[in-house]
Amino acid sequence: MSGGITPTSPGEILELIRSGQVTTRRELQDLTGLSRSTVALRLAPLIANGYVRARVRRSGSAGRPANALSFDETGKLILAADLGATHGRYALTDAAGTVLAESAGELSIGSPPQTVLRTVIRRFRDLIRRTDRPVGQLAGIGIGVPGPVDYARGRPVQPPIMPGWHDYPVAAELSAAFDCPAFVDNDANIMGLGEMRTHYREEASLLFVKVSTGIGAGVILSGRPQHGVAGAAGDIGHIRIAHPVEGRRCACGASGCLAAHASGAALARRLSDAGLPAVSSLDVVRLVHEGHPDAIEAVRTAGSLLGEVLSTAIALLNPSVLVLGGDLVLTHEHFLLSVRQAIYERTVPLATRDLAIAGSQLGIRAGVEGARHMVVDEVFSAEAVDARLETLETAGG
Structure with missing residues (x-):
C-alpha cells in the first residue's frame, strides 16, 4: 500500500x-x-x-x-448559457462536451432578472425539444453572467450593468424550473475555465480577460476559478486608471474606471460622438476592419490602457498564460499588440519570461464550454456523487 x-x-x-x-x-x-x-x-x-x-x-x-x-458521459445532459450585456448563447451538451443543440440571440442584461430568466428557460426548453431527449437525463445547468457572483449561493452581487439583479436567486430559479442542480458564475470565470480545460490543461495558472461591452477577468488557478471573498475577484473593469479623461463616467457611477475608457461600449460612444456609426463593440470592430483611423487609434489606446492594468496583475499572480477574449480581440494585432507591449514595458522580465499571451481559441463558445465544465466539476465531484448514492440507497430501502 x-x-x-x-x-x-x-x-x-x-x-x-x-x-x-x-x-x-x-x-x-x-x-x-x-x-x-x-x-x-x-x-x-x-x-x-x-x-x-x-x-x-x-x-x-x-x-x-x-x-x-x-x-x-453520454447519458448525462447539461444545459449551458453564456449571458452577455447584449446577447446570449445557449447549448445542450452531454457531459463529454458533444453539442446536441445550440442557439444564440439578442438579450438585454439590463432587463429585470425575471424577464431575462424567462428567456433563458424558454431557450433551454426549445433545445431539449429539438433533441427529443428526456428531461430526466439532465445532470445540471451552468450559466455565466457579466457581473460579480456569490458562487456558493448562486446569486449576483451588486453587478453594475445588471440593475435589479443583486442577490437574485438565479441558480435556485433555474434549478426549480428543470428539477436539477444549477450553478452560476461570472462570465469571464467560465470563459477562462473553458479555455484552460480545452487548450491549456497542463498549465498551472491562466488569466482570462474579456473585453466587449464591459471588461472583466477570470483567474484560474490549479484548474479552478478564484472568486474572492465577495465574488469580485477579476472585476478589473472598475480599477482606476492613472490619467482618466474628465467626464467619462462608468456604469458603476464612478469616474476614472478602466471600463469607462477601454471597453467596447466606451469606444463606441467615443466614435459615435466623433460622427462615426458606432453603437456597440462589434461596430468598433467593423470600423477597424474598414480602416477608419479614429477607430484604429481608439482600439490601440484601449489596448495600452488594459495592458497597464494587467501589468500589475501579471506581477502579482505570475500566471503562465494570459488569454484575451471578447469582441475587441477581433481587431487582431491592433488590440493584442498594444496590450502585449504595455505589459512588457511595465513588468519585470522575470514575470513575463514564461508568459504566453494569446487570443481566445474557443471564441464565442468559450462561455458555454466553461459552463459545461463547471457543472461536471460540481455534479460529479466525489462529495456530490457520494451524497447522491446515499440518497438513492436510502430511497431504495
Whole structure:
C-alpha cells in the first residue's frame, strides 16, 4: 500500500476514473492498494447508477481480458448559457462536451432578472425539444453572467450593468424550473475555465480577460476559478486608471474606471460622438476592419490602457498564460499588440519570461464550454456523487 492513495468512497473512485488516472480494475487496485473485493464493492453502485461503464477490453496477448473502466458521459445532459450585456448563447451538451443543440440571440442584461430568466428557460426548453431527449437525463445547468457572483449561493452581487439583479436567486430559479442542480458564475470565470480545460490543461495558472461591452477577468488557478471573498475577484473593469479623461463616467457611477475608457461600449460612444456609426463593440470592430483611423487609434489606446492594468496583475499572480477574449480581440494585432507591449514595458522580465499571451481559441463558445465544465466539476465531484448514492440507497430501502 506504500504510495497508494486509498480512496474511502465510490465518489473518490469515480474521480480517479474521470481523470484518466485508472482505466482498469487492476490499475485501480495497484494505485490505491485496495483488494479486488473492495474495488468491486466500491464500483458496484457507480456501475449500477450509470456513473461508470465497465467493458471487456481484449488485448492481442494471451491471458484474461481486462475490464475497461470509463466515466459514462453520454447519458448525462447539461444545459449551458453564456449571458452577455447584449446577447446570449445557449447549448445542450452531454457531459463529454458533444453539442446536441445550440442557439444564440439578442438579450438585454439590463432587463429585470425575471424577464431575462424567462428567456433563458424558454431557450433551454426549445433545445431539449429539438433533441427529443428526456428531461430526466439532465445532470445540471451552468450559466455565466457579466457581473460579480456569490458562487456558493448562486446569486449576483451588486453587478453594475445588471440593475435589479443583486442577490437574485438565479441558480435556485433555474434549478426549480428543470428539477436539477444549477450553478452560476461570472462570465469571464467560465470563459477562462473553458479555455484552460480545452487548450491549456497542463498549465498551472491562466488569466482570462474579456473585453466587449464591459471588461472583466477570470483567474484560474490549479484548474479552478478564484472568486474572492465577495465574488469580485477579476472585476478589473472598475480599477482606476492613472490619467482618466474628465467626464467619462462608468456604469458603476464612478469616474476614472478602466471600463469607462477601454471597453467596447466606451469606444463606441467615443466614435459615435466623433460622427462615426458606432453603437456597440462589434461596430468598433467593423470600423477597424474598414480602416477608419479614429477607430484604429481608439482600439490601440484601449489596448495600452488594459495592458497597464494587467501589468500589475501579471506581477502579482505570475500566471503562465494570459488569454484575451471578447469582441475587441477581433481587431487582431491592433488590440493584442498594444496590450502585449504595455505589459512588457511595465513588468519585470522575470514575470513575463514564461508568459504566453494569446487570443481566445474557443471564441464565442468559450462561455458555454466553461459552463459545461463547471457543472461536471460540481455534479460529479466525489462529495456530490457520494451524497447522491446515499440518497438513492436510502430511497431504495
